[in-house]
Amino acid sequence: MNITYRRLNHVTIAAPAGEHAKVREFYGGVLGLKEIERPEALGGVYDLIWFEWLNFTLHIDLSPPWREPAENRHLAVEVKDIGAVRNRLRAQGLEIREAVVIPDRERFYLIDPFGNYFEFMEFNRR
Numbered sequence: 010m011n012i013t014y015r016r017l018n019h020v021t022i023a024a025p026a027g028e029h030a031k032v033r034e035f036y037g038g039v040l041g042l043k044e045i046e047r048p049e050a051l052g053g054v055y056d057l058i059w060f061e062w063l064n065f066t067l068h069i070d071l072s073p074p075w076r077e078p079a080e081n082r083h084l085a086v087e088v089k090d091i092g093a094v095r096n097r098l099r100a101q102g103l104e105i106r107e108a109v110v111i112p113d114r115e116r117f118y119l120i121d122p123f124g125n126y127f128e129f130m131e132f133n134r135r
Contacts (some may be wrong), residue, residue, distance in 0.1 A: 020084055021057075021068040024123040025075045029058065032069050035122055036060050039101050042067065062086075083118065083126035091115050091131035 024032050036042045042060035047068075051057070056071040063086070088094050098119055099105055106118040108128065116130035 017065040019059075019066040019068055021070050022084070022123075022125045023070045023075055023078065024121075024125075026056065026071050026073045028071060028123070031122055032058050032071065036067070036069065039098070039103070078124045078126065080126065083128050085116075085128035085130060088129050088131055091117070091129060094129055 033044065036058075037044050037060070042062050045059045045061050045066070047057055047059045058069045058071065060067045060069070067084075095105060095117055104120045106120065108116045108118055112133075114130050114132045116128055119127045119129060121127065
């Protein structure tokens, strides 16, 4: 049986318990993502903040216990005008790490305030 994939639905990453304001400031303010309500059916089982991002939902889990993220695990996002994105993030005082060069794309990593990695990339389409 072949599996038919439709789209990425959500990604869950972690932040330390109690850092709700910092999560909202970074994801809502710095990255400009829209916070959305999570289903009431989830109740108080998990302490999550949800954001819309492209065609999926980003869940930030603030439930204890929190563990440092693994450096090689990350989410990658394709952007338009990567130079402007890089400059905007640097102007916010965020840590940017340049990535190994791949011939058909420009890319860099952003580390959020909680140690999660995000790869931003733009393909050189000719």
